[in-house]
Each structure stands twice: as structure tokens, then as C-alpha cells.
Amino acid sequence: MIERHSLEAAREKLPVPASPLHLCPNCDYNLTGLVSRRCPECGDSFTLSEARHRAIETSEEVQSFVRATKWDGGRKALGIVLIVASFAVINWVPPGSFVVVRRYVGGFITMAGAMMLWFILISLAIGGILRFYFEVSWSSVLLAIGLFCACGTVIRFL
Numbered sequence: 001m002i003e004r005h006s007l008e009a010a011r012e013k014l015p016v017p018a019s020p021l022h023l024c025p026n027c028d029y030n031l032t033g034l035v036s037r038r039c040p041e042c043g044d045s046f047t048l049s050e051a052r053h054r055a056i057e058t059s060e061e062v063q064s065f066v067r068a069t070k071w072d073g074g075r076k077a078l079g080i081v082l083i084v085a086s087f088a089v090i091n092w093v094p095p096g097s098f099v100v101v102r103r104y105v106g107g108f109i110t111m112a113g114a115m116m117l118w119f120i121l122i123s124l125a126i127g128g129i130l131r132f133y134f135e136v137s138w139s140s141v142l143l144a145i146g147l148f149c150a151c152g153t154v155i156r157f158l
């Protein structure tokens, strides 16, 4: 631990190496070759480790991975919201303003809601199997089911 610490301290006295890339954590200025640990562009001080992390964070690979992860999370969230909303509408809103009677089959679940739940569970099972053969992500499966549920819900009330 002490050796590692002194090694790190010695590195801070050497010029910033060209590889791996070091960028200013504040303004992304390329710090290669600098002996001082102060950015000539914005005047902020930095350590090599901070500058290395900054370069990794801003690299195209990491950025595209972050974008892909966000997009994936967005599809998953949208799919879940659509499924839950469709279920809620089917379960609690009676079709047509004339039919107000809702048949509860257990707890808060109505007949229509129970059928919807079966449909969702079967879709998830089929999605899980298809996922295995076609290498699609769970977020795509959830979004597809969510869109299908939403369409079904809209059609039911037309």
C-alpha cells in the first residue's frame, strides 16, 4: 500500500503520458506532455487518475455503451408502463358507459383483468422462449408486449 502510494506520487512528477489518453476533468483539454498538474486551458488542477478517468468516460466506446444502455432502459420502462397501464384500464374501466357492472373474480381483479393477466403471462413466457432463439433483449420483448397490450386496450374501447 505504501509502495503503491509512493509510485503514484512519483508518477505525478513526470510528464503526462500520451498513452493512455489523459483529458482535463473540467474542460476535456488533452493534457499529454504536461509536467504541471494544472490545465493550461481552464486553470483547474487535476491528478493523473482523474484525467485518465475523464478520457475513458468521454471515449466513443463508453459513450455509445451508455447510450445503448439508456435506450435499453427506456424501452424496458416504456414496455412496463404500457403493460401496467393497459392492465389497469382493462381491469377497472368498464367497456362502454352503459355497462357499469364489473365482475370481480378474486380480490381487486375483474374477469377482464384476469384474462389480461393470463395474456401478459403467456406473452412473457413466449417472449422468453423467442428470446432464447432470436437473441432479442428483455426490453424489446417487454416493449412489444406493452405495445400489443396498449393496442388491445384501445381496440376494446373503440
Ligand SMILES: [Zn+2]
Pocket: 024, 025, 026, 027, 028, 029, 039, 040, 041, 042, 043, 044
Ligand atoms: Zn481544463
